[in-house]
Amino acid sequence: MLELKEVHTYYGNIHALKGISLRVEKGEIVTLIGSNGAGKSTTLRTIQGINRPRSGTVLLEGTALETLPPHEIARRGVAQSPEGRLIFPRMTVLENLEMGAYTRKDKTGIKDDLERVFTLFPRLKERIGQKGGTLSGGEQQMLAMARALMARPRILLLDEPSMGLSPILVELIFDTIVTINKEGTTILLVEQNALMALSIANRGYVIQTGEIILTDTAPNLKNNEMVRKSYLGIE
Amino acid sequence: MRNIRLSVLFGVIGGILTFLFEGWSVAVVGILMGISLGLAISGQLKRKEPAKLALDVLPSALVSCGILLILSLLQNYVITGVIGHSPAPLEVMIPANLIGVLGGALFLLITVALHGLSEGQERIGRLVLLGLVVIAFPFVDNFTQLGWTSLIIFSLIYVLLGMGLNIVVGYAGLLDLGYAAFFAIGAYTTGILSSQQDNITLNFWLVIWIAAAVAAVAGILLGAPTLRLRGDYLAIVTLGFGEIIPVIFLNLTNVTIKEPLTCWIIPGVERLFGATSKLSCNVIANNLNLTNGDLGINPIGRPALPFIGTFTSNNTVPWFFLIILIILLAIFGINRLRDSRLGRAWMAIREDELAASQMGIDPVRTKLLAFSMGATFSGFGGAFYGAYIAGVFPGAFQFSTSIIILCAVILGGIGNIYGVIVGGLVIETADRLFLPALKDFFTNLMNHSVLPALASQKTLHDIVAQNANPILYRYLLFGLVLVIMMAVRPEGLIPNAQRRMELHEAEEAPNVAASTSVKS
Numbered sequence: 001m002l003e004l005k006e007v008h009t010y011y012g013n014i015h016a017l018k019g020i021s022l023r024v025e026k027g028e029i030v031t032l033i034g035s036n037g038a039g040k041s042t043t044l045r046t047i048q049g050i051n052r053p054r055s056g057t058v059l060l061e062g063t064a065l066e067t068l069p070p071h072e073i074a075r076r077g078v079a080q081s082p083e084g085r086l087i088f089p090r091m092t093v094l095e096n097l098e099m100g101a102y103t104r105k106d107k108t109g110i111k112d113d114l115e116r117v118f119t120l121f122p123r124l125k126e127r128i129g130q131k132g133g134t135l136s137g138g139e140q141q142m143l144a145m146a147r148a149l150m151a152r153p154r155i156l157l158l159d160e161p162s163m164g165l166s167p168i169l170v171e172l173i174f175d176t177i178v179t180i181n182k183e184g185t186t187i188l189l190v191e192q193n194a195l196m197a198l199s200i201a202n203r204g205y206v207i208q209t210g211e212i213i214l215t216d217t218a219p220n221l222k223n224n225e226m227v228r229k230s231y232l233g234i235e
Numbered sequence: 236m237r238n239i240r241l242s243v244l245f246g247v248i249g250g251i252l253t254f255l256f257e258g259w260s261v262a263v264v265g266i267l268m269g270i271s272l273g274l275a276i277s278g279q280l281k282r283k284e285p286a287k288l289a290l291d292v293l294p295s296a297l298v299s300c301g302i303l304l305i306l307s308l309l310q311n312y313v314i315t316g317v318i319g320h321s322p323a324p325l326e327v328m329i330p331a332n333l334i335g336v337l338g339g340a341l342f343l344l345i346t347v348a349l350h351g352l353s354e355g356q357e358r359i360g361r362l363v364l365l366g367l368v369v370i371a372f373p374f375v376d377n378f379t380q381l382g383w384t385s386l387i388i389f390s391l392i393y394v395l396l397g398m399g400l401n402i403v404v405g406y407a408g409l410l411d412l413g414y415a416a417f418f419a420i421g422a423y424t425t426g427i428l429s430s431q432q433d434n435i436t437l438n439f440w441l442v443i444w445i446a447a448a449v450a451a452v453a454g455i456l457l458g459a460p461t462l463r464l465r466g467d468y469l470a471i472v473t474l475g476f477g478e479i480i481p482v483i484f485l486n487l488t489n490v491t492i493k494e495p496l497t498c499w500i501i502p503g504v505e506r507l508f509g510a511t512s513k514l515s516c517n518v519i520a521n522n523l524n525l526t527n528g529d530l531g532i533n534p535i536g537r538p539a540l541p542f543i544g545t546f547t548s549n550n551t552v553p554w555f556f557l558i559i560l561i562i563l564l565a566i567f568g569i570n571r572l573r574d575s576r577l578g579r580a581w582m583a584i585r586e587d588e589l590a591a592s593q594m595g596i597d598p599v600r601t602k603l604l605a606f607s608m609g610a611t612f613s614g615f616g617g618a619f620y621g622a623y624i625a626g627v628f629p630g631a632f633q634f635s636t637s638i639i640i641l642c643a644v645i646l647g648g649i650g651n652i653y654g655v656i657v658g659g660l661v662i663e664t665a666d667r668l669f670l671p672a673l674k675d676f677f678t679n680l681m682n683h684s685v686l687p688a689l690a691s692q693k694t695l696h697d698i699v700a701q702n703a704n705p706i707l708y709r710y711l712l713f714g715l716v717l718v719i720m721m722a723v724r725p726e727g728l729i730p731n732a733q734r735r736m737e738l739h740e741a742e743e744a745p746n747v748a749a750s751t752s753v754k755s
Contacts, residue, residue: 048593074595086590088583099583102576103595151595 001026001186002047002078002155007056007066009039009046016042018210019056024155024188029181031189031197031218033231034207040190041083043207044157047188048080049073060155075103077154081144081161089133093124096132096143100150110150116183117146120176138169145176155186162193174200194231198222206231238276238295245272246299249339250306254314255672258323258331259379261307265300265335266342270364272299273346285351289344296340304336318676319683369559373552384551386667388623391558392616394659397643398565398652399612404641405650406573407605408585409461410470413477414640417610419632420453421446421617423484426532426627427525439538443618450614451607458606462599465588474634481632487525493518531628535621546622554623561619562656565612569652572608581605635710639666642713646720648727657728665716666709673705 002024009017017039024030034040045051047058049070058065065073079100088096097117101110118125121142127135132143141161148156158177162170170193178200181187191197198204204221206214214224221227249268253261276292315322323331342364349360373384396418403411424446428437437445461472493499494517501514526532538557539545546553572578580601583591592598621627639662647658681703689696705712720727 050589069597070589070592071595071597074593080593082590082593086587086593088586088590090586091582099579099591099594102579102583147594 001061002188003059004043004047005057005059007043007046007053007058009042009051009053011042011051016051016210017046017053020046020207020210020212021056022205022212022215024186026186027181027184028203029177029187029189029201031191031194031201031204032207033191033194033197033204033227035192035231037209038207039210040192040207041159042210044080044082044159044188044190047073047078047157074151077151078157079148079151079153079155080157081141081148081159083159083163087132087135087140087143087147089131091132092129093127093132093135093143094129096147097124097150100147101152103151109152113150113152117149120149120179121146138165138173141165141169141173142176145173145180149180149185153185155188156180158187158189160190160192162191162196170196194227195222198227237279238292239298241275242272242295242299243302245275246302247306249299249303250310252669253303253307254310255669255676256381257310257315257320258327258381260331260381261303261336262331262334262338263375263379263381263383265303265339267368268299268303269296269339269342270346270368273343274361276343277347277350280347280350283351285348288351289348292343292347296343299343300336300340303339304332307332307335317684318679320679373555377552383668384555385548387664388551388554388558389667390660390663391555391562392620392623393640393643393663394656395558395562395565395616395619396613396640397647397655397659398562398569399609399616400640401609401644401650401652401655402569402572402581402612403605403609404644405655406578406581406585407602408581409602409605410466410473411606411609411637412470412474412634412641413457413480413637414473414609414613415632415634415636416457416477416480417450417453417613418617418620418636418640419480419484419629420610421450421614422621422627422632423526423532423617424449424614425618425621426535429536429622430532430534432527432532433523433525436536439536439618439622442536443615443622446618447611447614450610450617454607454610455603457610458603462602477634477637481629484526484632485528485629488528490520490523490525491518492520492523526627526629529629531626532621533626533628535625535627537622537625548625558619561615565615566652566656569612573652577601577604639663639713642717646717646727648730651727651729654727654729661728662713666713670706670709670712677703677705 004020004022007017007020008015020039020043022030022032022043032040032043042051046053047065049065049068049072053066056066060073060076060078063076065076065078068076088099091099097114098110101113104110123139124142124146127139132140135143145156145158145161161173161177165173174196177187177189189197189201198218198221201218204216204218205212206221206227214221214226216224222232245268249261249264252264256264272295273292276295277288280288280291311322311328322328346361346364349357349364352360372387376382376384396414399417400411400414403409403414425439425442427433428435428442428445429439430436457473457476461469464472497514498516498518502516505511537546540553543553546557573581580591580596583594583596584598584601588598591601620631640659643658643662644655645658646662647656648654681699685703686696686700689699
């Protein structure tokens with residue numbers, strides 16, 4: 001469904017992505033793990049069109065995305081729950097969710113999806129009239145994910161959904177990711193919390209200083225010596 | 236307690252107005268004071284039975300109307316002596332004060348009592364009340380010979396401009412410091428298309444639409460180069476445009492338009508092959524003086540209607556209702572825009588451009604439409620302005636005009652259309668009506684009382700004589716009002732809910748935290 005081929009992305013002179021190639025098949029959860037500054041978020045930003053690759057291509061079901069502006073990419077069914085969440089702080093929870101469905105015109109479908117995300121995140125329903133900026137960190141994360149789902153995306157990009165959350169909330173969020181995936185949304189999950197990510201993913205890629213150094217199924221990665229040492233903290 | 240303070244404030248402001256305008260003014264001032272005080276108070280009261288509410292504000296009514304009556308009497312029997320005017324006769328004073336004081340109290344009670352009805356009924360009641368005031372105003376003004384309508388019309392033009400700028404600044408969050416450029420484009424389009432300047436004289440009812448359309452296109456043209464810019468940089472570029480446009484109009488005095496095909500393209504191609512062209516160059520316009528430079532375009536055609544005839548300067552009533560009609564249509568249109576998908580997109584862009592683009596909103600298109608829609612309303616305003624003063628002069632579109640419109644938006648409450656209406660009215664009425672009256676008052680006061688007393692001290696006499704003119708301090712006073720407003724009530728007179736939250740986040744945050752902890 002989504003494929004990156006030899007993608008090179010630069011920040012000015014800094015060579016951030018040095019030929020990233022990865023693919024996500026329909027219905028999968030694929031995780032991209034790596035340490036700080038390895039290029040995880042840059043990969044997502046490149047897919048989203050916020051950063052342009054200097055060479056290489058990004059394909060969504062065969063269509064090249066790398067020349068399109070971000071809003072066109074979003075309209076083609078790529079939704080992101082961004083790092084730092086980027087919710088609209090002065091809009092209410094409901095207004096945020098409605099913004100998520102901005103490109104859609106099927107009113108009944110939007111209504112159904114509202115019900116759906118409220119079932120996934122009952123907490124959001126309690127906070128429906130509250131301004132986004134006044135939510136707690138975990139609630140903002142839920143809102144960002146719910147808002148991305150409201151677009152009924154073909155592929156959902158999740159950037160560090162566990163960041164800054166308590167262990168209980170992380171469990172809750174990851175359970176929800178699995179539910180969302182079972183309901184038919186393809187997911188590319190970027191995480192520092194490799195243990196959690198690998199426990200729910202089908203396959204994984206390990207990224208280090210802008211290069212993919214390893215790829216395998218999630219269980220195999222979990223048992224890989226190098227991954228265990230560097231990312232799972234297990235000797 | 237707060238209500239009483241407000242009542243004192245409104246009573247004193249009303250009293251000062253009677254100092255300046257004398258005679259019948261107390262009647263008009265009293266009623267306007269009653270309604271505005273009622274609107275200001277009722278927002279803070281809990282809903283209960285209308286009669287009980289009315290009873291609750293009885294002290295406010297007594298205080299405000301009492302102060303107004305005292306000051307009005309003081310004016311007529313004491314102040315007139317000091318400034319060398321003769322007091323108004325009893326046959327004016329008695330009815331004027333009765334109407335002002337009793338009418339003011341009555342309207343205050345009615346406005347507050349409306350708050351006792353349901354929300355929808357209150358809205359309708361207020362609309363009816365304001366509608367009555369607006370409809371009655373020019374006729375009462377004619378009757379009482381106050382001559383306010385002709386000046387209030389300028390305020391209403393600024394209200395329209397403010398509403399347009401509010402789309403750009405308030406909804407889309409793009410700081411535009413050169414908004415007067417679009418006002419100039421609207422006015423000059425009207426001037427060029429309906430004056431003898433270039434022998435094109437179209438009907439006003441057509442020209443006003445053309446002016447709006449030209450301004451809308453100009454909005455897109457001027458918006459396009461600014462799109463990559465944010466915040467301060469955007470503001471500086473719009474500032475530049477605001478300076479460029481009036482200069483362009485100033486210099487459109489010798490315009491020659493040649494048809495490109497016969498003048499350049501065909502001869503150019505022929506010359507490439509070494510032939511000399513035998514085509515005669517078609518000149519569409521030769522040495523045309525479009526704008527008449529410094530002198531401006533004058534006179535400009537005016538609107539006409541069956542039964543009323545051509546609108547004239549002597550009869551301000553049709554002008555008043557025309558601009559009111561334009562404003563009503565603008566309110567309707569802007570409210571629809573705000574609630575549309577486009578309106579939502581503006582809010583999202585204002586909140587966070589990156590996040591908005593990830594929702595599938597095209598930032599370029601959205602911002603250009605904000606510029607263009609905002610410009611449209613100043614196109615209408617410019618066309619009306621040109622026709623109303625029957626001329627267009629380059630001096631009217633300076634940087635200060637842009638700033639005053641922006642201040643009207645900020646003073647009233649960014650993002651709230653009703654706040655912007657109040658802001659525009661307050662600022663321009665202060666400028667056009669209040670300050671000149673204050674100047675006359677001071678001139679009379681000086682000439683009659685102060686200067687004769689100072690005759691022995693020549694230096695002091697001269698200093699006072701030269702500086703006792705409030706119009707000299709126009710921008711100083713203006714600045715002071717803004718500084719005080721920003722310190723006391725930064726969200727504006729009638730704030731937009733979101734903006735208010737933004738500015739009071741620090742104060743409200745603990746409450747939010749408290750309420751969440753209670754819930755969990």
